Amino acid sequence: xxxxxxxxxxxxxxxxxxxxxxxxxxxxxxxxxxxxxxxxxxxxxxxxxxxxxxxxxxxxxxxxxxxxxxxxxxxxxxxxxxxxxxxxxxxxxxxxxxxxxxxxxxxxxxxxxxxxxxxxxxxxxxxxxxxxxxxxxxxxxxxxxxxxxxxxxxxxxxxxxxxxxxxxxxxxxxxxxxxxxxxxxxxxxxxxxxxxxxxxxxxxxxxxxxxxxxxxxxxxxxxxxxxxxxxxxxxxxxxxxxxxxxxxxxxxxxxxxxxxxxxxxxxxxxxxxxxxxxxxxxxxxxxxxxxxxxxxxxxxxxxxxxxxxxxxxxxxxxxxxxxxxxxxxxxxxxxxxxxxxxxxxxxxxxxxxxxxxxxxxxxxxxxxxxxxxxxxxxxxxxxxxxxxxxxxxxxxxxxxxxxxxxxxxxxxxxxxxxxxxxxxxxxxxxxxxxxxxxxxxxxxxxxxxxxxxxxxxxxxxxxxxxxxxxxxxxxxxx
Numbered sequence: 326x327x328x329x330x331x332x333x334x335x336x337x338x339x340x341x342x343x344x345x346x347x348x349x350x351x352x353x354x355x356x357x358x359x360x361x362x363x364x365x366x367x368x369x370x371x372x373x374x375x376x377x378x379x380x381x382x383x384x385x386x387x388x389x390x391x392x393x394x395x396x397x398x399x400x401x402x403x404x405x406x407x408x409x410x411x412x413x414x415x416x417x418x419x420x421x422x423x424x425x426x427x428x429x430x431x432x433x434x435x436x437x438x439x440x441x442x443x444x445x446x447x448x449x450x451x452x453x454x455x456x457x458x459x460x461x462x463x464x465x466x467x468x469x470x471x472x473x474x475x476x477x478x479x480x481x482x483x484x485x486x487x488x489x490x491x492x493x494x495x496x497x498x499x500x501x502x503x504x505x506x507x508x509x510x511x512x513x514x515x516x517x518x519x520x521x522x523x524x525x526x527x528x529x530x531x532x533x534x535x536x537x538x539x540x541x542x543x544x545x546x547x548x549x550x551x552x553x554x555x556x557x558x559x560x561x562x563x564x565x566x567x568x569x570x571x572x573x574x575x576x577x578x579x580x581x582x583x584x585x586x587x588x589x590x591x592x593x594x595x596x597x598x599x600x601x602x603x604x605x606x607x608x609x610x611x612x613x614x615x616x617x618x619x620x621x622x623x624x625x626x627x628x629x630x631x632x633x634x635x636x637x638x639x640x641x642x643x644x645x646x647x648x649x650x651x652x653x654x655x656x657x658x659x660x661x662x663x664x665x666x667x668x669x670x671x672x673x674x675x676x677x678x679x680x681x682x683x684x685x686x687x688x689x690x691x692x693x694x695x696x697x698x699x700x701x702x703x704x705x706x707x708x709x710x711x712x713x714x715x716x717x718x719x720x721x722x723x724x725x726x727x728x729x730x731x732x733x734x735x736x737x738x739x740x741x742x743x744x745x746x747x748x749x750x751x752x753x754x755x756x757x758x759x760x761x762x763x764x765x766x767x768x769x770x771x772x773x774x775x776x777x778x779x780x781x782x783x784x785x786x787x788x789x790x791x792x793x794x795x796x797x798x799x800x801x802x803x
Contacts, residue, residue: 340503347499348492355488359481366477367456371437374458377408378470382460390420390466397421407473409442409455415465427467428457435460439474513542517549529557577608637678639669639703639712639778646682647701650690658696661686665703669710671778673759681755684748685714685774693718693771708777715773729765 385393390412397410401423411422419426428440437458457471516534523531532553533546584601640663647663654661671678682701689699693716702713721729729749756763756776766773 340499340507344496344499344503348495351492351495352488355484355491359484359488362484363477363481366474366480370456370472370474371458374437374456374470374472378458378460378468381468381470385462385468390462390464393468394421407475409457409469409471409473411467411469413467413469417467420466422469424469427469431457431459431469513546517546524553529553529560577612581605581608634672634674636670637673637675639671639678639710640665640667642675642679642682643701643703643712646679646686649683650686653687654690654699657690659690659693660698661690661701662698663701663703666705669703669705669712671710671759673778674755677755677758681752681776682712682714684752688748689714689716689718689772692716697771708779710778711775712778713773713775715768715771717768717771720767720770720772 381393381396384396388396393412397412398421400408400410401421409422409424411424411427412420413427414420417427424442428442430440431438437456440455440457442453442455453473454475454477455471456474457469459467459469461467520531520533532550535543535546537543584605643663643665647661650661686699686701693699697717699714699716702711702715704711752774753763760779762777764775764777766775
């Protein structure tokens with residue numbers, strides 16, 4: 326099964342293509358080495374032959390044919406190597422030299438050629454390869470001077486053998502390497518596919534196995550596993566949100582149905598019907614506000630609001646929020662104040678920042694200490710702007726910190742107090758949109774929410790101009 330997939334793999338096909346290209350390059354390299362070497366050897370042989378031929382011609386011009394015969398016999402006796410000499414008369418009968426007969430292939434009066442001569446001299450091979458230069462002397466005699474280039478032929482044979490063996494070895498090694506690498510690649514891909522199929526069949530509980538090699542495949546598997554963890558967590562949150570929505574909608578919808586059912590079974594009464602309508606409208610408003618909050622959070626998280634960013638003053642927003650909640654704080658016996666710098670500018674959406682701060686202040690008033698104190702503090706620091714809301718109430722357990730920003734998450738499990746658990750989710754969405762970081766701190770006593778706006782969008786003495794694009798932020802409850 327795995328072998329069949331390996332043979333069908335595009336990786337193997339690509340590897341074979343590169344093997345062919347590499348093999349062609351090797352053949353071309355060996356061919357060039359052979360051509361350049363043989364050209365060099367032949368050029369040197371031609372140079373030696375031409376010099377020897379010219380010397381013998383000069384000797385003939387000086388001493389005649391008798392002197393040429395003596396010189397050739399002397400060279401044959403002294404050479405004992407690969408020099409080839411032959412002087413033949415008009416009838417091509419040998420007069421002197423170590424070549425037994427005039428080569429039949431040399432019919433021209435003069436020229437240069439490569440010939441084969443059987444047993445031309447002592448130690449010569451049966452079919453020696455000779456490179457010769459020949460011409461016709463003034464008296465009609467024929468002079469031939471050459472050299473044995475059989476070593477070049479032997480060298481060429483070795484080059485051919487090495488080329489064939491090299492190509493065969495390269496192809497064998499490349500094929501083995503290609504199949505091995507492709508098999509390994511297909512094996513890792515198959516493990517991913519197997520896990521994917523298992524996830525489709527049984528759910529998100531499966532994970533891609535790691536081999537501990539820390540290579541790119543392990544890194545890919547680790548990233549996919551982290552993605553699966555994130556998806557599983559999101560699915561869990563979706564399920565929790567669905568359960569919470571169903572729980573929170575059941576009560577108002579049951580009340581609405583009960584009132585309408587009760588009203589349908591009794592005679593019409595103006596005042597009672599009006600009260601029923603008002604109560605029903607109030608319950609429906611609660612439901613609509615819940616869905617409105619969900620829609621608003623979704624819009625913020627998609628980043629659709631960044632086009633409306635402009636320079637805003639956090640201190641002014643803080644003062645407006647304090648003024649808005651002043652009456653509610655007074656009714657609860659809570660002292661609500663705004664502190665900090667008079668002008669703290671950031672680039673953002675004023676309405677969203679107002680809503681986020683309003684939710685934090687509303688939570689602080691509702692869940693803080695009775696007759697306590699709630700403080701809104703804004704400041705411009707070297708590393709950016711900060712906006713904090715602190716109360717002196719009972720706070721929340723540290724292990725709840727990572728969960729409070731989830732949608733519909735409420736510390737009160739019975740969910741009987743007013744609220745839908747979307748306020749802090751909206752705050753978190755606004756913070757992410759503005760590149761801000763959220764911290765939750767123990768106020769000893771009480772709780773403090775602090776938003777850090779990065780320096781790239783803070784307008785202080787050394788900050789960028791308003792309107793600069795916000796930098797990446799993070800949400801890190803601590």
